[in-house]
Amino acid sequence: MNLCDKDKCTGCRACLQACPRNAITMTLTSQFKTIPKINSEICVDCGLCNKVCPVLNESRFEEPKQCLASWTLEKEDKEKCASGGIATGLYRKVLQENGVIYGCRYDKDLKPIICRSETEEDLEAFRSSKYVQSSTENTYVEARKDLEEGRMVLYVGTPCQIDGLKHFLRKEYDNLYLVDIICHGTPPYRYLQDYVKALKGKENITSVSFRGQNNYFFSLYSGDKTVFMRPSIHDYYYQSFLSGIISRDNCYSCRYARRQRVSDLSIGDFWGLDKSTLSVKYDGRISSIFVNSSKGQKLLDMSKEFLHMEDREIEEAVKYNEQLKAPMPVHKDRKVFLDNLDKGFYKALLKTDTGKSISKELFKIKIKNIMKSTVIYKIFR
Numbered sequence: 001m002n003l004c005d006k007d008k009c010t011g012c013r014a015c016l017q018a019c020p021r022n023a024i025t026m027t028l029t030s031q032f033k034t035i036p037k038i039n040s041e042i043c044v045d046c047g048l049c050n051k052v053c054p055v056l057n058e059s060r061f062e063e064p065k066q067c068l069a070s071w072t073l074e075k076e077d078k079e080k081c082a083s084g085g086i087a088t089g090l091y092r093k094v095l096q097e098n099g100v101i102y103g104c105r106y107d108k109d110l111k112p113i114i115c116r117s118e119t120e121e122d123l124e125a126f127r128s129s130k131y132v133q134s135s136t137e138n139t140y141v142e143a144r145k146d147l148e149e150g151r152m153v154l155y156v157g158t159p160c161q162i163d164g165l166k167h168f169l170r171k172e173y174d175n176l177y178l179v180d181i182i183c184h185g186t187p188p189y190r191y192l193q194d195y196v197k198a199l200k201g202k203e204n205i206t207s208v209s210f211r212g213q214n215n216y217f218f219s220l221y222s223g224d225k226t227v228f229m230r231p232s233i234h235d236y237y238y239q240s241f242l243s244g245i246i247s248r249d250n251c252y253s254c255r256y257a258r259r260q261r262v263s264d265l266s267i268g269d270f271w272g273l274d275k276s277t278l279s280v281k282y283d284g285r286i287s288s289i290f291v292n293s294s295k296g297q298k299l300l301d302m303s304k305e306f307l308h309m310e311d312r313e314i315e316e317a318v319k320y321n322e323q324l325k326a327p328m329p330v331h332k333d334r335k336v337f338l339d340n341l342d343k344g345f346y347k348a349l350l351k352t353d354t355g356k357s358i359s360k361e362l363f364k365i366k367i368k369n370i371m372k373s374t375v376i377y378k379i380f381r
Contacts, residue, residue, distance in 0.1 A: 001045050004055040006035045008250050011133060012164025015049035017140045024049060026135075031338060032190040032345075033248050034135070052170065054163040061260035064290040066297070067314040069270050069278065070307050071286050082129040082211030084287030086267045087156050087179065089306035090299060091123055094177070097302070099152030101126075102143060104134045106207055110196060111189045114139045114157060116146075126156075129211045131241045133186035133248065136161055140168040147173045154299075158183045159256035162263045177299045180261060182268030182288075182321060183254075185247030185328050191345050195237045196220060198346035199228055210238065215285075234365070236349045236358055243354055244328040245337050257327040259318050264296030265289055270312075272320030279310055288317040 003015060003024075011034045016024040023042035026034045038049070050056050072078055072085030074092070081088055091101045101117050103126035112134035115122065136157070143165065146153050152175050155165060159180040166178070196205050200220060205227070209219040218235040220228040232238040240246045256262065270288040275281075289309065291297050300309065318324045333352035340348040349355040 001038055001043055001047065001049060003036055003038060003049060004053050006033075008055050008253070009035045010055065010160035010164065010250055011035065011135075011248070012054065012161050013136045014052045014054065014140060014164040014168040017136075017138060018048050018052040018168055020046065020048065028188075028190070031249070031341065032188040034133070034188065052164075052167045054160065054167045057167060059163050059167075059255075059262055061258070061262060062292045063260055064266070064292050064314050066291040067312045067317050068289040068291065068300075068309045069273055069286050069312045070289050070309045071282060071284055073306055073308055077127075078284055080124070081127050081285070082215075083267075083269050083285050085127075085285075086287045086289060086307060087181075088123055088127060090154060090156075090177075090179065090265075090303055091126065092120065092306050093299070093303040094152055094154040095120055097152050099154060100143075100146045102139050102153070102155040102157070104130055104157070106130070108206075110193050110205060110208060111135065113137050114155075114161070116142050125207075128209050130208075131184070131187065131210050131238070132189050132192045134158075134161075135189070136164065140165050143176070144169060147176055150175065153177065154179065156181065158186060159262055159266075160254070163256070166262065174295075177265075177295055178263040179265045179267060179296075180256075180263040182266055182323055183256070184323055185241070185244060185251040185254075187241060187246040188248060191246055192237065194345035195349075198344070203227060234358060234361055236346070236355055239354055239358060240333075240337070240349055240352070243333070244331045245333050245349075245352060245354060247328060252327055252330050254327040257323050257325070259290075259314070259324045261290060261292045264293045264299065265291060268321065268323075270317060272316070273312075280308060282308070288312070288321070290314070290317070 015036050021042050023039045024036045027037045070084050072089050077085035077088045094101050104112050105115055105125035107113050112130045114136045143153055154177045156179045162178050162180045204222050205220050207221045216232040218230050218238050267287050267289050270286045333354050336352050337348050340351040
């Protein structure tokens with residue numbers, strides 16, 4: 001039995017979770033990309049892995065029916081969420097209905113994983129953007145069990161993860177609500193692990209933030225203590241992610257980077273929004289919501305106590321969000337990065353023009369700080 005082409009594989013793990021013989025495992029390529037591998041000694045050629053693969057089968061894309069500008073009404077979520085806090089608001093409503101939620105958090109090794117939860121205690125971990133690929137683990141199997149038991153289920157993930165779940169289930173469920181994050185691309189999780197290790201060595205880092213309270217800062221935490229913080233414009237990982245150097249190779253031909261969606265709702269930053277045109281004045285972070293199905297509309301109607309929502313034109317949200325038009329193009333530094341990856345992730349970044357430019361800026365900042373400190377010392381000596 002053959003799986004999809006490894007260059008097209010999204011790593012959704014649908015095949016692994018569907019295999020009745022546990023004959024599939026996830027392995028790492030030389031680029032640290034996770035892909036499935038079949039153990040031919042165990043495989044019985046049932047073909048189920050191919051039947052649930054979103055790459056090998058057609059997907060159903062829906063044109064958005066409505067676009068909304070939205071933000072959370074919860075004070076805590078306004079302060080801590082990466083964007084408008086939409087996912088957190090939806091999570092709160094589903095939990096209020098005794099439902100089950102699935103969201104992304106870091107494990108003890110700083111590997112982002114999709115987890116199942118029935119309590120608000122996990123909302124803190126689910127918050128904030130994670131600019132790295134997460135693993136669906138065994139959550140497709142868990143979600144199917146919850147659905148079969150009649151539980152209301154909300155699953156939030158990247159479009160390829162959502163589509164993987166839909167193909168895995170192979171049937172529609174009225175009690176399943178799917179929300180995709182408008183995705184910029186997903187670097188392998190090992191890149192983030194290696195980068196953090198290069199910055200902080202053996203220090204116990206428990207979480208990473210790219211957004212949230214310190215918007216557009218790369219921040220590392222050990223428990224409640226901030227141990228590292230650098231603005232995005234001067235951070236190697238951040239800039240390499242934003243410029244499209246370090247994504248999985250399949251991201252550069254992503255078929256989900258389009259306005260048509262596979263989920264009930266699609267959420268992301270509302271880039272280019274003219275806040276002066278809002279009916280309610282608001283200076284905080286605002287998200288766009290694409291309503292793609294009647295179930296999506298139903299979930300929003302249920303969640304009005306947690307979210308403020310205003311109608312906007314679909315074209316307004318699409319105009320300034322490139323990921324709703326086409327995949328991220330391959331960056332000119334991509335080959336240099338990959339050619340040097342055997343030296344380590346951090347050193348590979350330093351070899352790129354992007355990395356060299358950041359190094360120069362950091363050096364200038366260091367010199368300025370030294371000069372500033374010297375002047376202050378002389379004044380107060």
